[in-house]
Amino acid sequence: QLQLMESGGGLVQPGGSLRLSCAASGSTLDHYNIAWFRQTPGKEREGVSCISSSGLNRNYADSVKGRFSISRDTAKNTVDLRMTSLKPEDTSVYYCAVEWSPYATFCTILHDNGRYKSWGQGIQVTVSS
16 A cells, blocks of 8 residues: 655745655555645645656646756655745645556646545645744
């Protein structure tokens, strides 16, 4: 059974950088689209970024374009989210999630119809001086 675990969160000053990692166990990530979401108490969950199973498509929320970068490492069975130029409004709990989609050339950061079936437990990112 696929299990996901996020790591790399923490406290960072505005303008700083963090790299989140999503590690999978129980299955390879090769045939999954993988997405990062974030949720702050009192706000709706927001899709941040995704990468298709083929690695050919990456999408980002407008709020993070140019600052965040998603990548996958098939050898390590992980997906990373590199976050730079962090802002206080990036403070949130970040979750990785997967959608079964072999050989996909497209991914979406919309969680419509419950497409993302497996989720990590989430990790806190706090951007503050």
